[in-house]
Amino acid sequence: MNGSSRGCLRKTEMGGVLGDKNGCVLALCSGPMGEGYAANAKLLAIENGLEIFGNSGWVGCKHLVIESDPMLSISLFKRVDTLVNAIGSINFMYVSRESNSWANELAK
Secondary structure, eight states, X not given: OEEEESSSSEEEEEEEEEEOXXXXXXXXXXXXXXXXXXXXXXXXXXHHHHHHHHTSTTTTOSOXXXXXXXXXXXXXXXXHHHHHHHHOOOOOOOOOTTTTHHHHHHTO
């Protein structure tokens, strides 16, 4: 999976290839993702690939490999995967900026 942005805050696009363990191509995907930054586009492209896989007939597979060229993206997902496995169960929840004010202040 990969995402691209031409410049800073620009139009972003994604492209990806879903294949099996033998290297056979099962699906191709590409398209616009709206405006954003290159680093975000790469992460969103991986998310998009996961969604496509999740909605496919292959979702019952027990093993998925994601290949992407930005090492930062791969490192981030590997670290998250390790932490999720160590913790056991994680819920991701949206909170408003006001409800997250302490973290917002600490990030400044």
